Every structure is written in C-alpha cells, then in structure tokens.
Amino acid sequence: MYLPDFDYYAPDSVAEACQLLSQFGDSAKVLCGGTDLIPKMKHELISPKVMISIKKIPDLKKIEYIPGKGVVIGATSTHNDVVFSEVMQGKYLSVSNAAGTMAANQVRHIGTVGGNIVSAVPSADMAPILIALNANATIVGPDAERTLPLEDVFTGPSRTVLAKNEILTEVVIPDQKMTGSTYFKFALRKAGALAVVGVAAAVQVEDGIMKDVRVALGAVAPTPMRAKKTEEFLKGKKITEELLEEAGKIACTECKPISDFRASEEYRRDLVRIYVKRALKRAIDRGHI
Numbered sequence: 407m408y409l410p411d412f413d414y415y416a417p418d419s420v421a422e423a424c425q426l427l428s429q430f431g432d433s434a435k436v437l438c439g440g441t442d443l444i445p446k447m448k449h450e451l452i453s454p455k456v457m458i459s460i461k462k463i464p465d466l467k468k469i470e471y472i473p474g475k476g477v478v479i480g481a482t483s484t485h486n487d488v489v490f491s492e493v494m495q496g497k498y499l500s501v502s503n504a505a506g507t508m509a510a511n512q513v514r515h516i517g518t519v520g521g522n523i524v525s526a527v528p529s530a531d532m533a534p535i536l537i538a539l540n541a542n543a544t545i546v547g548p549d550a551e552r553t554l555p556l557e558d559v560f561t562g563p564s565r566t567v568l569a570k571n572e573i574l575t576e577v578v579i580p581d582q583k584m585t586g587s588t589y590f591k592f593a594l595r596k597a598g599a600l601a602v603v604g605v606a607a608a609v610q611v612e613d614g615i616m617k618d619v620r621v622a623l624g625a626v627a628p629t630p631m632r633a634k635k636t637e638e639f640l641k642g643k644k645i646t647e648e649l650l651e652e653a654g655k656i657a658c659t660e661c662k663p664i665s666d667f668r669a670s671e672e673y674r675r676d677l678v679r680i681y682v683k684r685a686l687k688r689a690i691d692r693g694h695i
C-alpha cells in the first residue's frame with residue numbers, strides 16, 4: 407500500500423493555508439496528523455494532488471484559558487496534548503479523560519482535535535464531551551472568520567459545514583455553571599477501538615435538583631447529537647434513581663443508530679439506555695467538570 411504522489415505545502419499562517427486551498431480547489435486537502443487521511447490515501451479512497459499541512463502554523467497548537475472567553479483548544483493540539491494539559495486537567499478533566507479513550511498512545515500522539523472534528527466520523531470521541539460542554543468552533547476562510555456551536559459543524563457522516571478553503575482553527579469551551587461532566591465510551595476492546603456508543607453528560611445540580619443538563623451521544627446517528635428530549639425531561643426535576651432510569655429510556659428512543667458489523671441497532675439503543683443513566687450519575691456524583 408503505497409501513497410500516491412502529491413505536492414506538499416507547509417504554510418506558516420492560516421491566511422497562507424486558506425490562500426493555497428483556494429488556489430488548488432478540489433485537488434487539495436488539509437493535512438494535520440494524517441491518522442485519518444493517510445490510511446484513506448493508502449486504501450485509494452481519496453487521492454489529493456496537493457497536501458497542505460497546517461501542523462507548523464504556530465498559533466494553532468495551544469491549550470490555554472482566556473478569562474471571559476474560556477478554554478481554547480487549538481486545532482492542531484494532539485489528543486495527548488489534551489490528556490496531559492494542566493489547564494484541561496484543572497478545568498475540564500472530563501475532556502482530558504475523553505481524549506485518553508482514543509486509539510492507542512501512538513495515534514493520540516499525532517492525531518489532533520481539529521482532525522477528529524473535521525473527519526466527522528459519527529463515532530469520533532472528542533465531539534460528544536465538547537458538545538455537552540457547549541463548545542464553539544472557530545472556522546477561518548480566506549475572507550472571513552466565523553464561530554458556531556460545535557454541534558452545528560457536523561452535517562452528516564464525514565461531512566461538515568466547512569468550505570473547501572476553510573480551516574478549523576480552534577474549539578472554545580466557554581465558562582459555565584455546570585457542576586459535573588463525564589464521557590463514557592463503549593467499544594469492543596479496551597484500547598484501539600472505535601466507539602460503538604459514546605455518551606457525554608454535563609450537569610448543573612443545586613440542592614438535589616437538576617438545574618441544567620446537556621447530554622450528547624456519539625456513534626448512534628449520522629452525526630454526534632444532543633439528546634434534547636432527555637435534557638428537557640430532566641431539567642428542573644429532583645434527582646432520583648428512577649428519574650435517571652427514565653432519562654436513559656428517553657435517550658434510547660431519540661437516537662438513530664444503524665446496525666453494522668460492530669453492533670445491531672437494538673444493541674446500540676440498549677447501550678444508550680444504560681450509558682446515559684451511568685453518565686448522568688457519574689456527572690452528578692463527580693462534583694467537578
């Protein structure tokens with residue numbers, strides 16, 4: 407399995423990268439860690455004539471807290487950057503933990519948060535927890551920059567709202583009132599396996615009442631999705647075992663899983679029922695985000 411020939415560019419700035427993408431149009435692809443792109447090229451699923459690596463653009467690799475803005479994760483930050491970031495461990499341990507569920511150490515070391523999002527695989531592990539924490543995505547093109555909720559970036563399997571000449575530059579987790587969050591991944595092996603179901607929950611609990619909640623699901627719809635009916639059901643209610651049980655039942659009716667070689671639709675729905683309850687329980691008990 408050899409790689410086809412391609413021209414390689416490594417611009418120093420986002421502006422230059424966007425300009426190159428505009429110049430080469432359909433024949434160009436953004437390259438970051440390459441853990442998704444290179445296997446696809448080797449299997450001859452895609453064959454871009456031009457690869458534009460964004461890995462050397464300095465400002466895209468960062469994880470920092472900006473007061474008033476939130477925690478900023480630059481698009482070329484690797485999963486291991488997220489796992490070991492002190493900022494992330496201090497502010498959003500659940501996000502560090504989610505990054506730690508990805509692949510194996512070698513892939514976490516080169517695979518990036520931006521690549522994980524833009525590849526838009528329904529089972530992508532970073533999406534559910536970031537959506538549960540209300541993250542926004544910043545997308546830059548040759549003429550403009552736009553920011554939108556991360557959940558609105560995905561339009562279908564391997565499809566996003568990004569135009570061909572746009573780059574995802576960062577994901578921002580805004581300051582929030584949530585009191586706990588977590589991500590659960592069910593996969594067929596403990597390491598190096600894609601999620602059969604991924605469930606993230608973020609909760610704001612006050613005096614035993616669910617004041618606010620966001621539940622996001624992975625691998626059970628064409629895109630990562632919010633479980634909005636489940637959230638509405640939970641809001642404002644006293645937290646009990648029965649309430650969480652019922653929330654799991656609602657979530658498993660609102661997801662839209664398919665059957666494939668990893669699991670049947672029915673099995674995925676049952677996993678959602680169980681893991682939504684578990685994720686809510688852990689987010690409630692954890693007492694930190």
Ligand SMILES: Cc1cc2nc3c(=O)[nH]c(=O)nc-3n(C[C@H](O)[C@H](O)[C@H](O)COP(=O)(O)OP(=O)(O)OC[C@H]3O[C@@H](n4cnc5c(N)ncnc54)[C@H](O)[C@@H]3O)c2cc1C
Nearest residue numbers: 436438439440441442443509517518520521522530531574
């Ligand atoms: C063995 C193995 C195990 C894996 N396990 C998991 C797993 O457990 N969970 C999981 O979620 N994923 C897994 N993956 C998939 C993959 O590693 C991740 O999705 C990774 O985060 C992709 O990042 P990358 O930087 O390597 O992306 P690349 O391969 O460089 O790019 C992926 C796609 O995104 C585009 N792109 C990349 N960055 C940007 C950007 N900033 N702006 C615009 N477009 C961009 C590229 O053009 C390409 O289309 C696995 C992959 C392998 C090979």
